[in-house]
Amino acid sequence: MVKKAKAENFPYALAFIDVRMPPGWDGIETITRIWEIDPFIEVAICTAYADYSWDQIVSKLGYTDHIIIIKKPFEKIEIKQMATALIQKWNSATRARLNVKKLESNLQNQIEIKETIIEFANLINSLKSLDGICRNIIDFTANLIKSERISIMLPDEHEENLYIVKSIGIPDEIIDNTFVKTGEGIAGEVFTSGEKLIINNIEDSKYRKRYSSYDSFLCLPFVYTLPRKKTINLGVFNLTNKQNNMPFTKDEVTLVSYVVNTSAVALYNQITGSKREETLLGSIAALIKEREAHDHYMAGHSNQVSLLAKGIAEELGLKREEIDKISLAGLLHDIGKAEIPKSILSKQGKLTEKEYNLIKEHPAIGERILNENNLPINITDGIRHHHERLDGSGYPDRLKGEQISIDAKIIAVADMFDAMRSKRSYRHAIPERMIKKELMGKAGITLDPECVQALFSYMGI
Ligand SMILES: [Fe+2]
Numbered sequence: 001m002v003k004k005a006k007a008e009n010f011p012y013a014l015a016f017i018d019v020r021m022p023p024g025w026d027g028i029e030t031i032t033r034i035w036e037i038d039p040f041i042e043v044a045i046c047t048a049y050a051d052y053s054w055d056q057i058v059s060k061l062g063y064t065d066h067i068i069i070i071k072k073p074f075e076k077i078e079i080k081q082m083a084t085a086l087i088q089k090w091n092s093a094t095r096a097r098l099n100v101k102k103l104e105s106n107l108q109n110q111i112e113i114k115e116t117i118i119e120f121a122n123l124i125n126s127l128k129s130l131d132g133i134c135r136n137i138i139d140f141t142a143n144l145i146k147s148e149r150i151s152i153m154l155p156d157e158h159e160e161n162l163y164i165v166k167s168i169g170i171p172d173e174i175i176d177n178t179f180v181k182t183g184e185g186i187a188g189e190v191f192t193s194g195e196k197l198i199i200n201n202i203e204d205s206k207y208r209k210r211y212s213s214y215d216s217f218l219c220l221p222f223v224y225t226l227p228r229k230k231t232i233n234l235g236v237f238n239l240t241n242k243q244n245n246m247p248f249t250k251d252e253v254t255l256v257s258y259v260v261n262t263s264a265v266a267l268y269n270q271i272t273g274s275k276r277e278e279t280l281l282g283s284i285a286a287l288i289k290e291r292e293a294h295d296h297y298m299a300g301h302s303n304q305v306s307l308l309a310k311g312i313a314e315e316l317g318l319k320r321e322e323i324d325k326i327s328l329a330g331l332l333h334d335i336g337k338a339e340i341p342k343s344i345l346s347k348q349g350k351l352t353e354k355e356y357n358l359i360k361e362h363p364a365i366g367e368r369i370l371n372e373n374n375l376p377i378n379i380t381d382g383i384r385h386h387h388e389r390l391d392g393s394g395y396p397d398r399l400k401g402e403q404i405s406i407d408a409k410i411i412a413v414a415d416m417f418d419a420m421r422s423k424r425s426y427r428h429a430i431p432e433r434m435i436k437k438e439l440m441g442k443a444g445i446t447l448d449p450e451c452v453q454a455l456f457s458y459m460g461i
Pocket residue numbers: 333334362386387
């Protein structure tokens with residue numbers, strides 16, 4: 001009976017038991033068995049024997065506040081009062097237990113959410129593409145909150161309109177044709193004000209005409225805080241029509257705020273980084289192309305040095321970021337030549353000392369050009385020092401041995417190798433076995449021997 005009631009979620013509050021219950025178990029045994037099934041049942045045990053004291057019962061059942069002993073004879077009203085009191089006690093104890101359980105599970109939920117958010121932050125910050133970051137923000141939120149549409153909108157270059165860059169639940173033709181003027185509509189206002197908007201009933205809001213197909217709307221800005229507390233808004237995050245017409249709860253808004261704030265940093269780095277890189281790399285690539293177009297012997301040299309430097313760095317087992325850095329430095333190693341007169345660079349005859357000294361300035365000029373352009377990664381060292389030599393015979397700083405960075409050592413080898421294997425106006429391309437001999441002779445004297453060896457492995461020579 002007790003087992004069945006508990007299983008059906010209607011447990012008994014009170015058991016009224018006589019100590020003497022013939023035949024079979026006595027009252028004490030019955031209580032023991034009841035408590036094995038449900039330890040929270042209150043028990044009123046009645047006895048006619050004055051010698052069945054509280055102490056004796058405690059010695060049999062252990063100390064408990066779930067028992068009351070009633071001595072016979074008793075009045076009906078006494079039983080009624082006692083039963084009412086015990087049931088009330090059971091009720092409040094049960095409520096308290098449920099509350100504790102709820103608190104524990106809330107706490108557990110909060111801990112789990114916190115851990116999930118930390119995992120999310122780590123993931124977002126490790127991503128290197130705007131597309132990947134936006135996709136992960138949306139997928140992560142979609143797993144937590146079910147709503148019909150989720151989207152990220154970013155502004156155009158002049159911050160006149162916001163466009164959907166990533167979304168779920170929105171048909172392609174709407175994505176392509178949707179733009180919101182900044183300062184107008186929900187997303188536009190949120191972008192301009194930097195304040196989130198939570199609308200749980202669009203009908204009751206000033207937006208009902210413009211957004212008649214929506215029930216609810218949650219819109220948050222991606223705000224990035226610069227030094228001196230200046231803030232910039234990068235875009236907005238929209239969630240519309242929460243599932244089953246339910247309102248967005250306070251907890252959900254807090255959660256989405258976490259997601260948005262966490263993502264703002266990664267988004268900022270990506271947007272500004274790629275903008276800077278786009279502009280810089282675009283102009284640099286054009287510059288290299290323009291330079292090399294006038295000198296077909298030099299054509300493709302920058303690209304080749306970049307590839308060779310990457311190959312050497314990989315052979316040496318460097319980290320991925322290091323390899324990318326060296327590859328970019330290889331591409332830009334001679335960028336400083338842009339400011340050296342073309343007549344000197346492509347001079348057929350012997351250079352005068354003055355001309356040669358001018359050419360020797362190109363690594364420092366290259367470094368200056370890159371510094372002026374605020375490149376997001378620091379590659380200036382590889383560029384300034386790609387003509388330094390181990391024995392101190394190089395330029396511009398006459399560095400020796402370990403004073404030269406690995407970036408510069410790698411580019412030096414790649415640069416020399418590509419120069420030797422290319423045809424020049426005054427000579428044919430040098431055969432590979434001759435180059436190998438030449439480089440082996442320089443290894444350990446002017447060139448880093450490990451980099452030379454890594455080049456041979458990479459080239460398979
Ligand atoms: Fe150079």
